[in-house]
Amino acid sequence: MPVTLNAAAPDFETAFAALLGAKREDSPDVDAAVADIIADVRARGDAAVIALTKKFDRVTLTPETLRISAAEIAAAAADVSAEDRAALELAATRIRAYHERQLPEDAEWTDDTGATLGWRWTPVSAAGLYVPGGLASYPSSVLMNAIPAKVAGVPRLAMVVPTPDGVLNPLVLLAAQIAGVDEIYRIGGAQAVAALAYGTQTIAPVDKITGPGNAFVAAAKRRVFGKVGIDMIAGPSEILVIADRDNDPDWIALDLLSQAEHDQSAQSILITTDPAFGKAVSAAVDKRLETLERREIAGASWRDNGAIITVPDLDVAAELSNRIAPEHLELCVADPDALSAKITHAGAIFLGQWTPEAIGDYVGGPNHVLPTARSARFSSGLSVLDFMKRTTLARMTPDALRQIGPAAERLAQSESLEAHGLSVTARLRKLNG
Numbered sequence: 146m147p148v149t150l151n152a153a154a155p156d157f158e159t160a161f162a163a164l165l166g167a168k169r170e171d172s173p174d175v176d177a178a179v180a181d182i183i184a185d186v187r188a189r190g191d192a193a194v195i196a197l198t199k200k201f202d203r204v205t206l207t208p209e210t211l212r213i214s215a216a217e218i219a220a221a222a223a224d225v226s227a228e229d230r231a232a233l234e235l236a237a238t239r240i241r242a243y244h245e246r247q248l249p250e251d252a253e254w255t256d257d258t259g260a261t262l263g264w265r266w267t268p269v270s271a272a273g274l275y276v277p278g279g280l281a282s283y284p285s286s287v288l289m290n291a292i293p294a295k296v297a298g299v300p301r302l303a304m305v306v307p308t309p310d311g312v313l314n315p316l317v318l319l320a321a322q323i324a325g326v327d328e329i330y331r332i333g334g335a336q337a338v339a340a341l342a343y344g345t346q347t348i349a350p351v352d353k354i355t356g357p358g359n360a361f362v363a364a365a366k367r368r369v370f371g372k373v374g375i376d377m378i379a380g381p382s383e384i385l386v387i388a389d390r391d392n393d394p395d396w397i398a399l400d401l402l403s404q405a406e407h408d409q410s411a412q413s414i415l416i417t418t419d420p421a422f423g424k425a426v427s428a429a430v431d432k433r434l435e436t437l438e439r440r441e442i443a444g445a446s447w448r449d450n451g452a453i454i455t456v457p458d459l460d461v462a463a464e465l466s467n468r469i470a471p472e473h474l475e476l477c478v479a480d481p482d483a484l485s486a487k488i489t490h491a492g493a494i495f496l497g498q499w500t501p502e503a504i505g506d507y508v509g510g511p512n513h514v515l516p517t518a519r520s521a522r523f524s525s526g527l528s529v530l531d532f533m534k535r536t537t538l539a540r541m542t543p544d545a546l547r548q549i550g551p552a553a554e555r556l557a558q559s560e561s562l563e564a565h566g567l568s569v570t571a572r573l574r575k576l577n578g
């Protein structure tokens with residue numbers, strides 16, 4: 146049974162703190178296993194990746210078969226039905242249009258000293274795109290990773306995707322072809338993240354690793370940060386639905402299950418102003434779990450991590466939501482815009498009962514690679530900016546140096562960094578004859 150809480154109950158704060166503190170993905174066991182995997186890949190390269198892929202994905206590879214060949218990609222793409230291709234292309238078009246609006250502008254100006262200042266954006270040289278594939282297959286995540294990277298102008302896109310028991314959904318390869326991915330390797334988990342970060346005999350290292358994955362992938366990304374850039378921690382999926390009584394309980398139940406079915410570590414929470422509605426949703430979830438294809442995973446997630454919270458009003462709902470900082474937040478209330486204005490921490494907001502979260506997973510346009518585990522307090526969903534960096538520019542004229550140089554000399558003195566000060570002094574002496 147999921148936890149049921151009442152925000153007006155005396156023990157609410159303790160129970161809510163326990164819900165917030167639950168370690169769904171941040172376990173020391175996972176981190177220790179990941180540390181060993183990364184060390185092995187750093188030491189043995191391809192040999193370690195091949196052994197770990199045999200162990201975790203039950204696939205026997207060689208250095209020659211780590212990379213999926215152009216012929217395999219073409220054959221898989223040709224196998225996809227016209228309807229599936231059209232759906233992927235619609236998704237790609239909408240995701241590209243959304244992300245093109247994120248392209249940042251360079252800037253340059255001259256200030257009143259005559260100094261010219263500014264900044265310039267450039268893409269990373271190589272991006273490693275993690276596409277999950279352990280419990281489900283994610284052609285949509287190929288598009289969500291690769292399209293912003295392409296829009297940013299990244300010259301080399303290297304994608305990794307696990308193929309458990311050697312099986313790979315052809316739509317994953319078609320999506321990679323549509324989005325313009327350059328290299329695809331059939332590996333996953335922490336070993337794939339380590340291979341992208343440190344390189345192996347076959348896989349050249351990248352500069353930035355993006356994409357969602359399970360707890361092992363999330364832990365590996367945390368560990369390789371610094372050697373490479375990462376986008377964020379996009380671990381097991383989460384949804385928080387705030388709903389009033391004027392909703393169909395079955396719709397809300399399905400929205401909760403849509404994220405629960407990703408992973409038993411996923412989390413689905415309902416906050417409602419009406420306890421009777423909460424009970425109706427709970428019954429609807431149970432009914433759906435009788436027949437849902439992925440009922441084992443979704444049922445375990447709902448039982449272990451699910452929650453239904455009753456609140457006195459929507460202000461309290463917004464306050465609790467901000468403390469949860471969910472990956473996805475659905476606002477199924479009469480005035481979703483008014484409630485949205487009170488939300489300060491959420492990866493993505495879905496406004497109104499006609500906007501199921503699943504639209505955002507596939508075709509809405511915004512990115513579905515989003516911060517989990519309360520990291521929406523300090524990070525954002527994947528965007529074009531994740532594949533770019535900003536270089537600052539400064540040009541002094543003799544006059545500008547005359548005006549602002551002396552302050553630099555003083556500050557260098559105060560930091561006891563003599564050469565810093567002298568590099569300015571030498572120029573000022575020349576200027577002052």
Ligand SMILES: NC(=O)c1ccc[n+]([C@@H]2O[C@H](COP(=O)([O-])OP(=O)(O)OC[C@H]3O[C@@H](n4cnc5c(N)ncnc54)[C@H](O)[C@@H]3O)[C@@H](O)[C@H]2O)c1
Pocket residue numbers: 178201202276277278279280281283286307332333334335336357358359360361362378379380381382407408410411472513514515516517
């Ligand atoms: N936050 C987001 O933006 C977002 C988007 C899509 C999916 N997701 C999440 O991504 C995850 C996908 O998970 P998945 O499992 O389907 O695929 P995955 O590719 O993330 O993980 C599969 C890999 O995990 C590794 N692994 C599994 N068990 C292991 C063990 N005991 N020890 C070491 N390594 C092990 C294996 O190497 C395997 O290849 C789900 O949690 C889903 O909710 C999140």
Ligand SMILES: N[C@H](CO)Cc1c[nH]c[nH+]1
Pocket residue numbers: 283285286381382383404472506513514515
């Ligand atoms: N809901 C996931 C992000 O947490 C993304 C996804 C892909 N396919 C279906 N869903």
Ligand SMILES: [Zn+2]
Pocket residue numbers: 382403404407503506
């Ligand atoms: Zn989803």
